[in-house]
Amino acid sequence: MIRAAIVEDDSQYSRLLERYFLRWCEEKGLRGEARVFPDPVLFLDPYAADYQIVFMDIQMPHINGMDAARRLRELDDTVLLLFVTSMAQYAIQGYAVRAFDYVLKPLSYPDFVLKMSRVFHQLRLEERGEETVLATDAGKVRVALRDILYIESDRHHLIYHMTDGSSHTVYGRMNDAERQYEAAHFVRCNSCYLVNLRYVRRVKGYVVYLDGAELQISQPRKKEFLQKFLVYTEERTR
Numbered sequence: 001m002i003r004a005a006i007v008e009d010d011s012q013y014s015r016l017l018e019r020y021f022l023r024w025c026e027e028k029g030l031r032g033e034a035r036v037f038p039d040p041v042l043f044l045d046p047y048a049a050d051y052q053i054v055f056m057d058i059q060m061p062h063i064n065g066m067d068a069a070r071r072l073r074e075l076d077d078t079v080l081l082l083f084v085t086s087m088a089q090y091a092i093q094g095y096a097v098r099a100f101d102y103v104l105k106p107l108s109y110p111d112f113v114l115k116m117s118r119v120f121h122q123l124r125l126e127e128r129g130e131e132t133v134l135a136t137d138a139g140k141v142r143v144a145l146r147d148i149l150y151i152e153s154d155r156h157h158l159i160y161h162m163t164d165g166s167s168h169t170v171y172g173r174m175n176d177a178e179r180q181y182e183a184a185h186f187v188r189c190n191s192c193y194l195v196n197l198r199y200v201r202r203v204k205g206y207v208v209y210l211d212g213a214e215l216q217i218s219q220p221r222k223k224e225f226l227q228k229f230l231v232y233t234e235e236r237t238r
Contacts, residue, residue, distance in 0.1 A: 001130070002123070004034045004053040007043045007068065008084060009060045013105065014038070017055055017084070020112045028120065040068035047075045049140040050133055052123055055103065058085040069097040075139070080119055130184060134160060134170045141168055145184045149210055151177055151194040163199070163211065187228045190218035195225075197232045 004021050008014040018034045025032025037043035040056070040063050054072065058065035069081060081097065086105040100122065101115055134141045143162065152159040153174040160168040177194055178186070185197040189208050199210045203226060206217045217225055 001031045001033060002053070003051045004032070004055060005043060005051045006034055006036045006055045007040050007060070007065070008036065008055065008057040009038050010057070011038070013057070013084065013107065016107050017103075020107065020109055021053075021055075021116075023109070024113060024116050040065065044068060044071050044075070047072070047139075048133075049076050049079070049142045051079055052131075052142070053080045053082065053119060055082050055084050058083050058087075066097065069099065073097050078142070080122060082115065082119070132180075134168045136168050136170055143168070145181065145186075145196075146198060148186075148196050149199055149213060150196060150215065151181075151186070153192045153194075161213070165212070185228075185232050187225055188221055189215055189225050190221055197229055200229055203229065 002025060006014050006017050006021075008017065014036045018036060021034050022032050035051075040060055056065045056069055056072075060068070063071075065083060065085075069083075072079070072081065080100045083099050083102040084105065084107075085102060101118060103112065103115055130145050131142055132145060134143060143160065147163050149161045149163050151174070152161060154169075156171060156173075158170050158172040158174065158177055160170070162168070174188075174191070174194060178188055181194065186194050187197055189195050193215045195208060195210065195215065201209045201211065203209070203217070206219070206222065208215050208217055208225070
């Protein structure tokens with residue numbers, strides 16, 4: 001799923017952007033979802049890190065797109081920002097807020113496709129695969145499933161241990177996480193750990209060795225864990 005936010009006060013252009021975006025997703029064979037915000041204040045307060053792409057009009061009432069972009073960067077440092085404007089000289093200022101690109105009005109679908117080809121390459125959707133949004137105490141965080149090393153259960157919370165050594169803690173149940181990520185090859189090795197099989201390097205006795213972590217395998221779960229790991233490795237070597 002690729003999600004886009006369209007922050008545009010002109011309904012004609014917001015509908016056109018939404019239609020272009022969904023058409024591009026369909027042509028790419030992607031599941032796409034777009035949400036329109038006619039006012040940047042509604043987009044930013046409260047802000048939800050649910051989007052990979054933000055289309056931001058520069059000239060809007062209450063708060064202009066450049067100021068909204070500065071606020072956005074305080075809340076989300078990774079989302080791809082594309083300015084929408086009729087004047088390219090304004091879009092050039094977008095480098096100060098790390099805008100990825102800009103879309104010029106009047107909009108045309110061929111030009112939109114050219115911009116989105118760069119977006120697609122940047123997002124590396126085929127490599128990153130599915131993403132999930134984690135509701136942490138500090139706010140919502142968007143992560144790629146392939147970047148999760150393993151998930152740890154701690155009473156009523158789940159700790160997402162990431163491949164870069166960082167972690168995110170959310171309120172949740174391990175049983176729910178197990179069902180949610182089963183199709184992405186996450187498997188329980190005991191009641192406390194849900195392992196991303198992508199990073200299993202070997203299993204010895206009742207220990208599973210990951211990249212940078214060693215986790216215990218419980219006796220009741222060992223057989224099922226080994227079976228799923230073997231199936232996974234066979235599928236990857238075909």
